[in-house]
Amino acid sequence: MKAAIYARYSSDNQREESIEAQIRAIREYCQKNNIQIVKIYTDEARSATTDDRPGFLEMIKDSELGIFDLIIVHKLDRFARDRYDSAFYKRQLKKNGVKLISVLEQLDDSPESVILESVLEGMAEYYSKNLAREVMKGMKETALQCKHNGGLPPLGYDVAEDKTYTINEREAQAVKIIFDMYANGKGYSEILSLLNKNGYRTQRGRKFGKNSIHDILKNEKYTGVYIFNRTASKYNGKRNHRKYKNDEEIIRVEGGMPRIIDDETWKRVQERMNNKKHAANKAKEVYLLSGLIYCGKCGGSMTGIHTYGGRNKGYYSYYECNVRKRTKECDAKSINKEYVENLVINELEEKVLSPKAIDNLVIAITEYTKSQSSEIHKDIKVFQEQLMGIETQINNIVDAIASGMFHPSMKEKMDVLEAQKANIIQKLEEAKSQAEIHSLSAETIRKYLEKDIGIKTKSLDEQKRIIQTYVQKVVVYEDYIEVYRILNIARFPSPPP
Template sequence: MKAAIYARYSSDNQREESIDAQIRAIKDFASHNNIQIVKIYTDEARSATTDDRPQFLQMIKDSEFNIFNTVIVHKLDRFSRNRYDSAFYKKKLKDNHVKLISVLEHLDDSPESIILESVLEGMAEYYSINLSREVMKGMKETALQCKHTGGTPPLGYDVNPDKTYCINEKEANAIRLIFQMYASGTGYTPIIDKLNDLGYKSKTGKSFGKNSLYGILTNEKYRGVYIFNKSSKKINGKRNSHKIKSEDEIIKIEGGMPEIISEDLWKRVKIKMDSNKINKGANTAKAIYLLSGLIYCGKCGSAMTGNRRYAGRNKSLYETYECSNRKRTKQCDMKAINKDYVEQVVIDDLYNNIFSDSAIENIVPDIFAFISEQNKIINEDIKIYKKELADIQTKIDNMLDAIANGFYNSSMKEKSDQLETRKTTLLIRINEAEREAKLNSPTEDMIKKYLKKDSDIKQKSLENKKKVIQTHVQKITVYEDRITTDTIVSLIGGGDGCRTRVRK
């Protein structure tokens, strides 16, 4: 078995050495299981809540080339703290015939293990959200004092030692030029050309672009208003200045910033920007396909993809899933299936078999029994580690006694170093195993709460419905006369793992 290591540390109370500790533990695990390590990927000071991780994405890409057939992480939250991203990237690995293994979580391919993995990911996601909430609390206190909360200050400003803002006059001249030219009717391209001719750069030293101009022209800080927590984040964690949070989430303090442009200039720019907005028609709206990447044709096995078209005398809108093989090569005659119908089948199955009160009562005991078995394995590992540690300590003591009695030769130093290295590794493994046995043992009540938080799946927004489906559904197969949905817990208690609905 050939494996790649993925290790990561973020800035939340972790240091660079934690990557070394992860790699050391993974290599030890690999050597005890006859696994060959062929590549190591590491991301430093990167959060698992975002896929803005260069080495992680490189690993996903490399999984296509049969370099390795296994990815080993120290713990599942090193892979992702977001259930949706975790499910998405694990599916990519699975499609490339690559298995994900966690050193600390003893998981296998059984349905109980799969749902436990989902529970652990959910708990890690909760931890990440809770941590973000605590960090945000501290940042809000700083913001109420109109102080810098971190990151790069806006162009035109510097940060004083006490974290208050001051004007950077050279950069502020670029800001004034941008507002004055735009207010006078000049478009983005001539403004960018003028800035480049004058040698102005963005805060990061790059040339200006249309997006950076939009961000400047809509930034109220330049008119003296302190703003915090205004823009939302994209799925990959980056700021999206075009998507604004609700007013009750934003901290806005008039006069909280040194003013670079006048109120009159700001109003003139705003009026012009509002008049230039293009109202998008309803025909440009994009449908959200809840089953993307999960739905397959029962005739030829190809993936089914979303299709949106207007047809008939009244140009009615039809949204369907179609066999990609039929669409591409015409070699399959499977008919398209109505999007709303098949999505409702899957949502009903998830509710009835996972999230309803009766389903939860049936599932939880099996999951908890599996957890108990896994804890036995962890405790057995601890016993083995402690026995080996005791044996090594005896050898070290005997060697020290021999040296004290004058029996010393040059090979003893090398042997002593080997024993001490193994001792350090075992101490780390014991500490981590004991911690995992204590922390990663969800009670039946915790598992119930985890499942019940998605019991309102039928009322969730389309985006949240998609996240739940992508997390809990492995595969949907559409035949001419039926639809089968295969969920991560449908095998618990026996059966073929499918819930079947007669196709309309």
């Protein structure tokens, strides 16, 4: 795990730890948990009135780059000063796959409310995707006539005036080269260097990369099949998050567009790609509890490991304490992967995602949303009043300047007010989106929960998503295991030796 550190100090609060002390505590934590520190961001507030956190904003921006998986703070109040600030930036981090950790509050708030919040956010995201599906309906009409549906056409095609596809000869050459070389056993790098050397470019005019080659090799359109809605739109802006839609949402028209690749080549390419995928899948074990499982003895995190070993030279996978692995200062035993994962899956299946449990969960979540909702609406009112106050002050200064009074201090005052205004607007926006999340109806909540029924029959990726939604942490002690899941903490015996 790679982490960025964030430390903040405001000189007007004498009781705060210094930046050095915060960093020291975080370093200790990282060493203990086998976390590599890649960057340190700090802010020293000059005054409490302006929201002046250049280090913080730089860190949020850097979270897009994928250089760290975690942001570690000493205390959560270093990261954000109120729940709206916190929710806003946490969501941005989540989009970029970055998790926030606090050294002192290893589990923030009560486990119940934390998981409820994350479940609610998942629901809101799910329902906004359903809205997108409605928009799709209109696009389907166009698709049935084998017409281009907007965006860039695939490499090798142009869009004619009547919106049908025609072949772009130069680009089609590149497509043929890619398929032929791959079908004949060449690797991506060989293909790339030939394409780039001969001046071929992608539809966006860029040099080819491995991702673009992969996408082209997977695109059945090149065999003359018109396909609409093959992939859901990329969410998170990341390629690997692409998901295939259900079959019934896909429109396929054979011969619906001009062909570039013959069936024989297409078949050979797909066979080779599938073989490669199987080889890669075999080596990759999915650890359903990664990031959630902790050692009860020392508090450190545990990591999934697999080896061939033991007396029978069999295959073993398990979770091991990081501290033990690194420093041998902890002597906690490892735990069998299958044992602890099954325990969690059974617990979720029985206590969270069964029809009866869902009834109780719907009640609990609706009560929670109601109580939160009234708080949030109170906050929205306060923010709106503050915003009006600031706007009045800004208008007064503008009026003064307009009537010929100008003093250099006005400019300074104006800058402070504008910064405050931007800050409040952002909080207001976040509060409104929170209000929306907390206004889901009981029926909506029920539908969302029901889609995860039958966890045992789902794919490993789905299982992982479900576990990461409903379980906050799993702690492995010497003779028992604790599962912190939504609305409850359950205790189980350790596996027999």
